Amino acid sequence: MGVGTDDLYPAERLAAAQRATAAAGLDALLLTPGSDLRYLTGYDAHEGERLTCLVLPAEGEPTLIVPVLERPGAEAAPGAGYRIVDHADGTDPWPLVRSALPGPAAAVGLADRMWAEQVLALRAALPDAAQRLASEVLRELRIRKSPAEVAALAEAGAAIDAVHRRMGEWLRPGRTEAEVAADIAAAIRTAGHVRVDFVIVAAGPNGASPHHLTGDRPIRAGEPVVVDIGGTMPSGYRSDCTRTYVAGGPAPAEFVDYYAVLHEAQRAAVAAVRPGVTAEALDAVARGIITAAGHGDAFLHRTGHGIGLDTHEDPYVVAGNPRPLEAGMAFSVEPGIYLAGRHGARIEDIVVCTTDGGQRLNTTPTELIAL
Known part of the structure; x- marks a missing residue:
């Protein structure tokens, strides 16, 4: 790669995104595989039926939830500043999302291109949380290139x-x-x-x-x-x-x-x-x-x-x-x-x-x- 990953995916992006999340009145961003997840972590996550989700609370430690078989790839990503939690095939991953939040969530921002089945599963897992688009937060961070x-x-x-x-x-x-x-x-x-x-x-x-x-x-x-x-x-x-x-x-x-x-x-x-x-x-x-x-x-x-x-x-x-x-x-x-x-x-x-x-x-x- 011609450009250093530390420069492309700096650790301070997570903190900036958390501040922007709080300013937008959201308790957390929930990001499944896609460009927003990669922007914040450097992880080019596989898009599939197994849940991969970055839980980025407005305050507190971010958590990257991954299938156990994809943990090595997540650990090799250039990003830093978050913990990784894995789940095995046959287990329910949605409680991991709830437990990664520091408290009850009134509003969360979802990845704009999250699969509908995941949106509905999150609605069931977090029934009291209003769902908004993560782009409300991340658009302004991504629109100007470093x-x-x-x-x-x-x-x-x-x-x-x-x-x-x-x-x-x-x-x-x-x-x-x-x-x-x-x-x-x-x-x-x-x-x-x-x-x-x-x-x-x-x-x-x-x-x-x-x-x-x-x-x-x-x-x-x-x-x-x-x-x-x-x-x-x-x-x-x-x-x-x-x-x-x-x-x-x-x-x-x-x-x-x-x-x-x-x-x-x-x-x-x-x-x-x-x-x-x-x-x-x-x-x-x-x-x-x-x-x-x-x-x-x-x-x-x-x-x-x-x-x-x-x-x-x-x-x-x-x-x-x-x-x-x-x-x-x-x-x-x-x-x-x-x-x-x-x-x-x-x-x-x-x-x-x-x-x-x-x-x-x-x-x-x-x-x-x-x-």
């Missing part, structure tokens, strides 16, 4: 850039989207990721679907191809980068014209990043340029999303979000233009807001790439 987190995101960005630089090895007319995607997935791992999170290869009319499910359609000469790829690094931090390519021939003139508009919009939005600019204002920079060129209806999604231990997290760069940008916020800038039945294009970089502007973490060219 220097170590920015370094981890930069490492992820460099790794996915290395994959995009190799696209000419794989993306050729006659090959199917799926064949190209398989090569890309292998390269994502070779570049240093421990997990491939997504590979979108969308050629020709499929490029007009932003979340196209890569299929067996052969790529044709001169067709635009949208390639959106990302993965998870050993640090837990994510990559996400989109480039649009043309292979084997000239692109349609219509496409070349609107790609120039898209390129201008993406560059302008990246240049507009600085503290104090609101998320909705940043969205409006890209959207305004695309709309003025007559393609506003073809920009189907928000301009960007935050990134960190999740590929999509706060802040969201979208109309209706008045949140001002702050130094340390990391997010995508990814406008797109999609013409149904014909083709589409998207350009995506991860950008970190600095004290006086923005820093691109993806550095490959954003011009239309001919292979």
Whole structure:
């Protein structure tokens, strides 16, 4: 791992989260496997039917409850400042949650993506506790990245850039989207990721679907191809980068014209990043340029999303979000233009807001790439 785990997962995070829990009027956070649990402990917990749960009281010692067979992995996690309690198969783990609380709980914050069966089991185990979302507490802690987190995101960005630089090895007319995607997935791992999170290869009319499910359609000469790829690094931090390519021939003139508009919009939005600019204002920079060129209806999604231990997290760069940008916020800038039945294009970089502007973490060219 290129970034030290002690810096990425500092012990003081637990104390900060406890203070924030108390300030929010919650008695505890109850966090099952996911990014919030990893953020506080460094533990990349297995998600399964056996209960893993961090009980983080507003005051008192935190407890990580794990299946006995997964205790070695929990003990190897880089976090500190909590005790580990295990449970064997066939035993009821929910009393362990109750006993890990220092007293009666009137309100608890649950991991936002906790399984419904666990939510209901906790309701039965703690019938007097109102259930709220843990993100009420943890969103503000996670939304601004530390220097170590920015370094981890930069490492992820460099790794996915290395994959995009190799696209000419794989993306050729006659090959199917799926064949190209398989090569890309292998390269994502070779570049240093421990997990491939997504590979979108969308050629020709499929490029007009932003979340196209890569299929067996052969790529044709001169067709635009949208390639959106990302993965998870050993640090837990994510990559996400989109480039649009043309292979084997000239692109349609219509496409070349609107790609120039898209390129201008993406560059302008990246240049507009600085503290104090609101998320909705940043969205409006890209959207305004695309709309003025007559393609506003073809920009189907928000301009960007935050990134960190999740590929999509706060802040969201979208109309209706008045949140001002702050130094340390990391997010995508990814406008797109999609013409149904014909083709589409998207350009995506991860950008970190600095004290006086923005820093691109993806550095490959954003011009239309001919292979």
